[in-house]
Amino acid sequence: MQHVVLVGLGHAHLYVGSRAAQFRREGLRLTLIDDGEFWYSSIGSGMLGGRYERADDVIDAEAFATRHGIDFIKGRAVSIDRTARDVVLGDGTRVPYDFLSLNVGSHVSPPFSISGDGIWSPKPISDLLQLREDLKGRFQRGDRVRWITVGGNHSGCELTLNAMALARAEGGNLDAALVSADVDLIGNEPVGARKAMRNVLEAAGCRVMCDTYVNAIEEKVLTLADSSEMPFDVAMVATGLQPSALVTACELDHNESGLIVTSYLQSPDDDRIFAVGDCASIRGYNLPKVGVFGVRASPVLTENLMARAADEPLRAYKPQKIWFAALNLGDGTGLASWGSVWWRGKSALALKDWNDRRFMELYR
Numbered sequence: 515m516q517h518v519v520l521v522g523l524g525h526a527h528l529y530v531g532s533r534a535a536q537f538r539r540e541g542l543r544l545t546l547i548d549d550g551e552f553w554y555s556s557i558g559s560g561m562l563g564g565r566y567e568r569a570d571d572v573i574d575a576e577a578f579a580t581r582h583g584i585d586f587i588k589g590r591a592v593s594i595d596r597t598a599r600d601v602v603l604g605d606g607t608r609v610p611y612d613f614l615s616l617n618v619g620s621h622v623s624p625p626f627s628i629s630g631d632g633i634w635s636p637k638p639i640s641d642l643l644q645l646r647e648d649l650k651g652r653f654q655r656g657d658r659v660r661w662i663t664v665g666g667n668h669s670g671c672e673l674t675l676n677a678m679a680l681a682r683a684e685g686g687n688l689d690a691a692l693v694s695a696d697v698d699l700i701g702n703e704p705v706g707a708r709k710a711m712r713n714v715l716e717a718a719g720c721r722v723m724c725d726t727y728v729n730a731i732e733e734k735v736l737t738l739a740d741s742s743e744m745p746f747d748v749a750m751v752a753t754g755l756q757p758s759a760l761v762t763a764c765e766l767d768h769n770e771s772g773l774i775v776t777s778y779l780q781s782p783d784d785d786r787i788f789a790v791g792d793c794a795s796i797r798g799y800n801l802p803k804v805g806v807f808g809v810r811a812s813p814v815l816t817e818n819l820m821a822r823a824a825d826e827p828l829r830a831y832k833p834q835k836i837w838f839a840a841l842n843l844g845d846g847t848g849l850a851s852w853g854s855v856w857w858r859g860k861s862a863l864a865l866k867d868w869n870d871r872r873f874m875e876l877y878r
C-alpha cells in the first residue's frame with residue numbers, strides 16, 4: 515500500500531481527511547501528523563470578544579482522524595528527510611511516506627525586536643482564549659488596561675474591536691490604540707470599507723495612528739520610529755503572517771510567502787511533495803494569507819494526491835480573483851466585502867456567522 519502522509523490539520527487537510535474512504539478505495543493508506551487541534555481563525559476574534567466559546571472554534575485532530583479511519587500521529591514535524599522519504603518529528607520519530615502534503619499554516623514574526631511580557635499575537639488562535647481570560651481578570655480587579663495593536667490589517671482591526679467589545683460586556687476599562695505602518699487600514703479592501711473601518715474604531719474610542727512605524731517593543735513600552743514611547747499593558751502584534759518554519763527546514767525552493775509549488779500544488783523540486791494554504795506560495799501568484807485559498811484548493815489537492823500515486827495527470831488549481839471577506843466588528847455588526855462591493859451591518863455578521871458555523875459543522 516502506498517502511504518500518503520498529511521502534515522498539519524489545516525483547512526485543506528480537513529477536506530482531504532474527510533475523503534479518506536476514497537483514498538482507501540484507491541489502495542492508499544492515509545496518515546495525519548498534527549500537534550493536536552485545528553483552530554478556526556475566522557471566529558478567533560469573536561472568541562476574544564466573547565461571542566464564541568472554545569467548543570465553537572476547535573476540532574480535535576485525533577478525534578477527526580479516528581472518525582475518518584485515518585492513522586494519527588500526535589507530534590510536530592521539524593524536518594523532511596527527502597532521501598530516506600521520512601518526516602522527522604520533534605521527538606526524533608521518523609514517519610515514512612511515499613507522498614507528502616504540507617498544510618502547516620503560519621505564524622507572526624514582527625519586523626522589530628520584542629521582549630518582555632504582555633505581548634500577544636493573533637496566532638496561535640488558541641492563545642486568544644487565554645488572552646480573554648487574562649483581560650477578564652484585569653477588568654474584574656478594576657484595572658485600567660492600556661491596549662495597543664500593531665498592525666492595521668484585518669486581524670489587527672478585528673481583534674482590537676473585539677477586545678473593546680469584551681471590555682464593554684465586562685464593565686472593564688480598556689484604553690485602545692492601533693498603530694500601523696500602512697497609510698490606510700485593511701489596505702486591500704474598497705476605499706469606502708477602509709474609511710468605515712477607521713470610523714468604527716474611532717467611534718468605539720480607539721486612537722488610530724496610521725503611517726506610524728514601530729521600532730521595538732521592550733518591557734511594556736512600545737517605541738516608535740520618532741523615538742516617542744507608548745507604555746502598554748497588552749500589545750497585540752498583528753504585523754502579518756509568515757509561513758511555518760517547517761518550510762525552510764524542507765530544503766526545497768521557497769520564498770518569504772512559503773514553499774514554492776506549481777499550480778498542481780506540487781513542489782517543482784520534488785514531485786512527491788505537495789503544499790497548500792499559508793505555508794505554500796503558488797508560482798505566478800501573490801496571494802494574501804487567508805484561509806479561503808486553502809479551502810478552495812482542497813478538492814484539487816485531494817485529486818492530485820491520488821492521481822500522483824496512480825501516475826495519472828494532475829489538475830491545475832486556479833485561485834479565484836475575488837473572495838468573500840467579513841469582519842466581526844464586535845458590536846453585533848460586520849463589515850463584508852466581495853471584490854469592490856462592501857457593506858456594513860447586522861446582515862454582514864449574520865452571513866459570516868452562518869458561513870463559519872457551517873464550515874465547523876462540516877468537519878466536526
Ligand SMILES: Cc1cc2nc3c(=O)[nH]c(=O)nc-3n(C[C@H](O)[C@H](O)[C@H](O)COP(=O)(O)OP(=O)(O)OC[C@H]3O[C@@H](n4cnc5c(N)ncnc54)[C@H](O)[C@@H]3O)c2cc1C
Nearest residue numbers: 522524525555556590591618619636791792803804805806
Ligand atoms: C485573527 C485572525 C482572523 C482571521 N480571519 C480570517 C477569515 O475570516 N477568513 C479567512 O479566510 N482567513 C482569515 N485569517 C487567515 C487565516 O488564519 C489563515 O489564512 C489560515 O489559518 C491558514 O490556514 P492553513 O490551512 O494554511 O493553516 P492553519 O489553519 O493554521 O492550520 C495549520 C495546522 O497545522 C498544524 N501544524 C503547524 N505546524 C505543524 C508541524 N510542524 N507539525 C504538525 N502540525 C503542525 C497546526 O497545529 C494547525 O492545526 C485570519 C487570521 C487571523 C490571525
